[in-house]
Amino acid sequence: MGMRWIYLDHSATTPVDPRVVEAMQPYFTEIYGNSASIHRFGRAAARALEESRRTVAEILGCHPTEVVFTGSGTESDNLALRGVAFAQRRAGRGHHLIVSSVEHHAVLNTARQLEEVFGFEVTYLPVDEYGMVDPDEVGRAIRKDTILISVMYANNEVGTIQPIAEIARIARARGIPFHTDAVQAGGMLDLDVNRLGVDLMTLSAHKFYGPKGVGVLYIRQGTPYLPVITGGGHERGRRAGTVNVAGIVGLATALRLAQESRESENARLRRLRDRLIQGILERVPEARLTGHPTERLPHHASFVFRGINGEELLLALDVEGIAASTGSACTSGRPEPSEVLLAMGLPHEWAVGSLRLTLGKSNTEEDIETVLEVLPRAVARLREMQAIEV
Numbered sequence: 001m002g003m004r005w006i007y008l009d010h011s012a013t014t015p016v017d018p019r020v021v022e023a024m025q026p027y028f029t030e031i032y033g034n035s036a037s038i039h040r041f042g043r044a045a046a047r048a049l050e051e052s053r054r055t056v057a058e059i060l061g062c063h064p065t066e067v068v069f070t071g072s073g074t075e076s077d078n079l080a081l082r083g084v085a086f087a088q089r090r091a092g093r094g095h096h097l098i099v100s101s102v103e104h105h106a107v108l109n110t111a112r113q114l115e116e117v118f119g120f121e122v123t124y125l126p127v128d129e130y131g132m133v134d135p136d137e138v139g140r141a142i143r144k145d146t147i148l149i150s151v152m153y154a155n156n157e158v159g160t161i162q163p164i165a166e167i168a169r170i171a172r173a174r175g176i177p178f179h180t181d182a183v184q185a186g187g188m189l190d191l192d193v194n195r196l197g198v199d200l201m202t203l204s205a206h207k208f209y210g211p212k213g214v215g216v217l218y219i220r221q222g223t224p225y226l227p228v229i230t231g232g233g234h235e236r237g238r239r240a241g242t243v244n245v246a247g248i249v250g251l252a253t254a255l256r257l258a259q260e261s262r263e264s265e266n267a268r269l270r271r272l273r274d275r276l277i278q279g280i281l282e283r284v285p286e287a288r289l290t291g292h293p294t295e296r297l298p299h300h301a302s303f304v305f306r307g308i309n310g311e312e313l314l315l316a317l318d319v320e321g322i323a324a325s326t327g328s329a330c331t332s333g334r335p336e337p338s339e340v341l342l343a344m345g346l347p348h349e350w351a352v353g354s355l356r357l358t359l360g361k362s363n364t365e366e367d368i369e370t371v372l373e374v375l376p377r378a379v380a381r382l383r384e385m386q387a388i389e390v
């Protein structure tokens with residue numbers, strides 16, 4: 001028997017559900033028409049596209065015309081920020097944006113570019129020790145010329161769920177469009193845009209057992225928006241480019257399946273996650289949970305271990321057959337501590353030793369027990385080696 005690999009990096013990406021692959025298959029080979037074509041090949045593709053749009057709209061509780069399909073979560077974040085910022089400035093409403101300081105780079109670096117290259121002003125909201133935004137801070141940051149607020153639904157690095165509905169109420173009372181990056185919440189948390197009160201929302205299929213390279217941007221009817229990708233009139237002029245029908249069918253199928261099993265699967269993941277958190281905090285000295293202790297994603301466990309290098313720990317775990325992450329796939333490869341952990345006030349010698357374990361459908365109790373055996377040894381060994389080096 002070979003080694004059983006344990007995948008604990010579902011916040012980076014998930015495997016595609018075989019039922020999703022099956023649903024996508026015909027759109028590569030048989031129903032290959034361009035959904036913009038008039039003939040029967042095109043019409044068959046357009047039917048699948050519009051059915052997928054209705055599926056997504058039903059889960060979001062919105063009108064199908066408010067659903068825009070994009071090429072990724074990153075693209076949706078880019079379109080939301082630039083699309084609204086440029087439209088608002090063009091209408092003379094101002095040039096001030098508010099984003100949280102713990103956003104994914106897709107939002108953070110877009111905000112920074114709007115600031116540095118396009119002359120917008122950005123307020124980066126602070127977070128508390130759990131990585132949570134205080135809605136009162138949002139209220140205080142609003143100015144007469146504020147044109148967009150963007151706060152993520154759940155954080156990818158530390159799993160904290162933000163008080164989105166409260167922030168949305170504050171934004172709406174002041175007439176300011178509110179975007180949320182809901183990529184980590186997709187398939188796990190309530191996505192009803194009216195209960196949440198959001199005007200724009202980003203999703204990405206590969207985070208909920210769908211294919212990579214396909215996303216959603218929900219845009220509430222009447223939200224100021226300037227198309228960022230111009231070309232043909234696809235997606236009602238909001239995102240040009242020949243539509244990725246197979247990917248979109250995959251996205252809609254994956255979201256529907258995730259929605260159907262959401263409650264039972266979340267309960268199962270929560271049990272495994274709590275066992276993992278409790279076990280690690282008991283067995284590893286100088287370990288801390290990062291992110292909120294209760295307001296966190298059901299599959300998400302994240303830690304810091306004082307005095308170790310998170311990247312070295314990942315390699316040690318990989319050798320033992322465990323795939324994990326330091327927090328954000330996009331920042332791996334660099335030895336600096338995560339900006340998110342620093343924004344939460346963690347000292348440098350803790351922040352460099354971060355580990356994120358994110359559970360998914362394939363994980364079992366046995367996986368958790370294996371991690372609880374392997375991890376304490378790995379951390380102890382890294383600390384010993386460091387003591388020798390010094």
Ligand SMILES: *Cc1c(COP(=O)(O)O)cnc(C)c1O
Nearest residue numbers: 072073074104106156183184204
């Ligand atoms: C993964 C992720 C993204 C990027 O989505 P892609 O489809 O991979 O581009 C954006 N925001 C958050 C919170 C994410 O976790």
